[in-house]
Amino acid sequence: MLPLLRSSLHHSEAIDPTLAEWIRNEIDDLVGLEPSSIVAILGVVILAFPLWLGVAAIRRQRRAASEAAIRSAHEAHQPN
Amino acid sequence: MTPISEHTESDTTIVSSEPLTPTTGRFYGWYVVGALFFATLMVVGTRQAFGVFVETWEEDWDVSVGAISIAASIGVLLNGLSQPFLGRLVDRIGGRPVVLVSMTVMGIAFIGMAFVTNVWMLTVLYGVVISSAAGGISPSMTGVFVVRWFRRKRGTAMSLLVSGGSIGGLLLVPFLTYLFLATNWQTAWVTAGVISLVLGVPLLWGIVRSDPSDMGLHPDGDSNETVAERAASGETVPVGHLNAERWQDSYRSAPIWQLSIAYWVCGITTASIGVHFVRWAGDEGISPGTAALAFGLLSGINAASVLFIGSISDRMQRKTLLGAVYLIRAVAFIALIVLPGDAALWTFAVVGGGSWLATVPLTTSLTADVYGVRHIGMLGGLTLMTHQFGGALAVFLFGVAFDRWGSYDAPFAFGAVALVAAGALAFSIREKQHSARYSPVERPRGIEPEPAAAGG
Numbered sequence: 314m315l316p317l318l319r320s321s322l323h324h325s326e327a328i329d330p331t332l333a334e335w336i337r338n339e340i341d342d343l344v345g346l347e348p349s350s351i352v353a354i355l356g357v358v359i360l361a362f363p364l365w366l367g368v369a370a371i372r373r374q375r376r377a378a379s380e381a382a383i384r385s386a387h388e389a390h391q392p393n
Numbered sequence: 394m395t396p397i398s399e400h401t402e403s404d405t406t407i408v409s410s411e412p413l414t415p416t417t418g419r420f421y422g423w424y425v426v427g428a429l430f431f432a433t434l435m436v437v438g439t440r441q442a443f444g445v446f447v448e449t450w451e452e453d454w455d456v457s458v459g460a461i462s463i464a465a466s467i468g469v470l471l472n473g474l475s476q477p478f479l480g481r482l483v484d485r486i487g488g489r490p491v492v493l494v495s496m497t498v499m500g501i502a503f504i505g506m507a508f509v510t511n512v513w514m515l516t517v518l519y520g521v522v523i524s525s526a527a528g529g530i531s532p533s534m535t536g537v538f539v540v541r542w543f544r545r546k547r548g549t550a551m552s553l554l555v556s557g558g559s560i561g562g563l564l565l566v567p568f569l570t571y572l573f574l575a576t577n578w579q580t581a582w583v584t585a586g587v588i589s590l591v592l593g594v595p596l597l598w599g600i601v602r603s604d605p606s607d608m609g610l611h612p613d614g615d616s617n618e619t620v621a622e623r624a625a626s627g628e629t630v631p632v633g634h635l636n637a638e639r640w641q642d643s644y645r646s647a648p649i650w651q652l653s654i655a656y657w658v659c660g661i662t663t664a665s666i667g668v669h670f671v672r673w674a675g676d677e678g679i680s681p682g683t684a685a686l687a688f689g690l691l692s693g694i695n696a697a698s699v700l701f702i703g704s705i706s707d708r709m710q711r712k713t714l715l716g717a718v719y720l721i722r723a724v725a726f727i728a729l730i731v732l733p734g735d736a737a738l739w740t741f742a743v744v745g746g747g748s749w750l751a752t753v754p755l756t757t758s759l760t761a762d763v764y765g766v767r768h769i770g771m772l773g774g775l776t777l778m779t780h781q782f783g784g785a786l787a788v789f790l791f792g793v794a795f796d797r798w799g800s801y802d803a804p805f806a807f808g809a810v811a812l813v814a815a816g817a818l819a820f821s822i823r824e825k826q827h828s829a830r831y832s833p834v835e836r837p838r839g840i841e842p843e844p845a846a847a848g849g
Contacts, residue, residue, distance in 0.1 A: 333445045335686060337570055348575035355568040359434075363592040366427045370600050373418065 420614030421605070422542035426550050428600040429535045432496055433557035435593050436530040438565025439503060439585040443519065445570050446578045456512050464516040468524030473781030475528035480537075480774025484640075484767065487603030488537045495529025496593050498522065503586030507579035532558075532753050533773030540761035540769050541604045544612045545707060547761065551754035552703020559696035559750065632765045633829040640768035648763045648827055651818045652756055653776050655719060657783040658815035659752045662722060662808045664784025665791045666745070673801045677734035687742040694746030702751040706758065711828075715755040716819035722748040723812035729805045762828040 340351065447461055483491050502523045509515050528534065532555055543550045565585070572581040602608055611620050635646050643649045674684030706714050725745035729737050756776065761769050791804040825831040 333442075333566060333570060336567055336689065337574075340567055340571075348571040351571045352568065352575055355564060355571070359564055359568060359588070360592070362427075363431045363596050366424065366431065367592075367596060367599070370424050373421070373424070376418070 421608060421610060422550065422612070422614065424600050425538055425542055425602065426554055428596040429492070429530075429538060429554055430557035431596055432492060432530050432593050433532075433535060433554060434561035434565070435585070435589050436496075436499060436527050436561070437558035438561030439499075439569065439589075440523070440527060441562045442566050442569040442581070442585075445566065445573060446581075449573075449578055450515070454511055460512045461515065464512065464520040467516060467520035469781065469785060471521060472524045472528050472531070473778045473785070475525045476531065476533055476774035476778045476781070477771060478774070479528050479531075479534055480770035480772070483534055483537050483770030488534065488541075488770070489597075489601055489603045491529045491534060492538075492601060493594065493597050495526045495534075496589060496597055498526040499530070500586045500589035500594060502526065503589055504583050506582035506586075531777060532757060533777040534770065536754075536757040536761075536773055537766070537770045538601065538603065540758065540766050542612055546613065547758045548706030548711065548754055549704040551758050552699045552706075552751075555703070555750055555753045556696050556699050559692065559699070562692065563696070632834055633763050633827050633832065634834045635763055635827050636765035636767065636829075636834070640771045643764050643768065643772055646827075648822050649760070649772065649776075651822050652760055653779050655715070655815035655818045656752065656756050656776050656780045658719070658811045659756075660780035660783035661787035662726065662812055663749065665787040665804065665808065668788045669791050669795070669801065669804075672795070673729070674734075674738060676801070677737070679734055679738055683735075684738065687738045690739075691742040691746035691749060694743060695749035695751075698747045699750040699754065703754040706755055710824045711755050711759045711762065712819050712822040712824045715752065715759065715822075716816045718748045718751045718755065719812050719816035719819055723809045723816065726805050726809035726812060730802050730809070759822070759824070759828070762824070762830050765829070 344351065346354075443465065447458060450456070450461055451458060479491060479495075502518055505518055506515075506523075509518055532551075535554055536551055539550045539554055540547055569581045569585060572584055605612055611617070635643065635648065637643050670687075671684045674680075674687075702714055702718065722745060725741045725748070728740040728744065731737075732740055757769075757773055760772055760776065764772055787804075787808075791801070794804045795801055
């Protein structure tokens with residue numbers, strides 16, 4: 314394997330194929346599941362964070378709109 | 394609504410006096426970090442998975458690994474070269490459009506990888522398009538958001554962001570590997586592209602803003618009242634005295650050279666180990682699988698250590714930690730020379746792992762502390778380019794040295810000496826004299842503001 318295909322894992326260059334194969338073997342030994350099952354499990358883990366973050370951000374924006382409306386109403390009722 | 398001061402702590406003009414986010418709850422900057430964390434996870438994880446498909450491409454296209462490595466080599470160089478240009482762009486138009494375009498291009502290009510049928514297409518799509526676009530999601534670019542959104546917790550936020558790369562490697566590489574096994578390599582790339590476009594781009598679009606002032610907020614989530622009170626009491630904007638009008642002026646001072654040279658050594662020592670570690674292990678009679686296991690352990694430890702070191706860097710001088718990180722890595726290199734095979738391997742994995750990624754948040758945060766946020770994209774990009782070029786040079790020279798002397802002792806000794814020098818350089822930074830954290834200049838709010846980053 315030529316040098317630049319080995320990874321330092323310091324930034325984002327390609328993983329060392331030896332390491333990739335080892336990871337695969339270890340996961341196989343550890344869980345003993347079909348590839349499709351592992352894909353499903355890892356897929357859920359990967360997708361969970363952005364979905365949670367998106368929902369949290371939307372809820373925050375709704376709360377902001379609500380707070381702004383309350384503030385506006387409060388200021389409108391205050392005497393000059 | 395209390396009118397807020399004309400300028401925020403990051404010296405950018407407020408465009409709205411009405412906050413668009415709640416005044417209570419978690420600071421919005423953490424949502425920005427979360428979205429950038431996911432973008433980093435996708436970009437780093439998918440690019441690392443490139444190595445998984447090499448053997449299949451060899452068979453499918455009937456080409457040599459050498460031919461495929463041209464795409465990877467061009468990718469490394471272009472990724473480094475793109476940093477200053479993207480950094481300049483981030484400083485001029487704001488980080489949001491840069492990360493959005495980068496993520497969109499990456500997502501489309503990931504899907505395009507499924508249609509690659511030869512090495513030339515691979516070189517253009519991966520080596521040129523994907524690697525250049527990845528520069529827009531690099532730590533030096535996403536770090537610009539962190540230093541604008543955070544001041545007191547800059548190290549913690551930066552380390553969280555950087556850890557996205559480690560976690561991306563840990564999750565995406567096995568995910569795409571098993572997807573490849575369950576289907577084919579084309580499906581794996583299309584899936585990565587679809588996730589990037591369907592989740593990554595909307596997250597960045599909906600959440601990420603270049604500067605807190607774009608949302609009527611202040612760094613660290615300080616309230617308008619707090620900022621107004623500080624302004625009324627004549628408190629200064631916390632910028633360091635090296636906060637220059639032009640980025641070129643930064644290079645007339647010592648800290649940027651101290652940081653850049655040390656980061657160059659960081660590139661030398663990480664890239665050389667990444668490339669030559671398995672070969673060194675073979676020379677020591679250690680199996681490739683065991684060496685890969687040790688390197689995997691190193692990668693796992695670095696994810697934990699970067700979070701720990703980043704968080705404590707907000708409570709002490711960053712240069713002290715940066716110097717310590719380089720010295721710890723020097724110890725790991727010395728272990729490779731003086732200890733016997735297996736002991737050297739595991740000592741390096743544990744000790745080296747503790748210092749592997751921590752230089753990234755420390756260097757970025759310290760650069761911003763000293764030089765401010767106005768040119769942080771350009772300065773960070775140049776520093777990272779130095780790091781990448783140092784790595785590329787070391788990969789080549791370590792190989793030449795091994796071929797000449799039949800041993801890695803001499804290059805590892807050079808690495809150890811260079812790391813001690815890098816540590817000394819980091820320790821010699823006069824952080825208390827130059828950093829805005831310790832020596833803010835007497836600049837009242839509202840005077841000589843930095844130009845606002847456009848593009849929201």
